[in-house]
Amino acid sequence: MTELASKQRPKRPEFRNINALSDLPTYRLPPAGWVSILHRISGFIMFLLMPFIIWMFDTSISSEISFEKFKAAFNIGMLGLPGFIWKLAALALIWAYLHHFMAGLRHLWMDVSHAAVSKEFGKSSAIFVLAISVGLTLVLGAKLFGLY
């Protein structure tokens, strides 16, 4: 055993399991960590909202009458929920798609390029992904809610 390894060191905290309520709030993730967990969360959101996605595909494409129904859901409301709730759901999907798309491209890039697998690139590309997905979501959200 080397001297370094045999020396007494202060006991480091040991995590057997991570508790979502007591441990996670104090966890500090690097940008790449945020991209990673948000990649998962965005995929899960799209999985859950898949019937809504196909409903939008269905009503927007089937006939002129259903197209009007599609528009009315966002302008007037549907199923007892006001239009802005449906717009928010659509905006959540917009963000989820943008993030998943950008983070996925980052994955593919790192799969094909050894140069891309470095600490520096991991950080800068993660910040790029977060900036593009959040930025475009804000731009499209402003359009969706009629700010311009």
Added chain:
Amino acid sequence: MAVNYGSKRIVVGAHYGLRDWLAQRVTAALMALFTVLVLAQVILSKGPIGYDKWAGIFSAQWMKVLTFTVIIALLYHVWVGMRDIWMDYIKPASIKLVLNVFTIVWLVGCAGWGIQVLWRL
């Protein structure tokens, strides 16, 4: 050939997750391409997008065939991803089985609906 596996790894011809890993990437690439294609058609069309233009994009036969393959790709892609999530966070085998079955039913149902919408257009 150089030995590139450790002593713990038993070579049995298993693909060690290669198939799902590769399928997830290939399907992702196809869907990304599809996204760009749809966006290009929306952006390049002149004037405001109404029902005619929007439905027109998907009514071309080649677009129907492509959209069909994308729905199938999506089905597989989401299955791999959701299975990963359940494997990582759900420990009891019984709950995991229920969630996996739910995922399959949910995805196949959604894919059927999407394909029905597409082919009656």
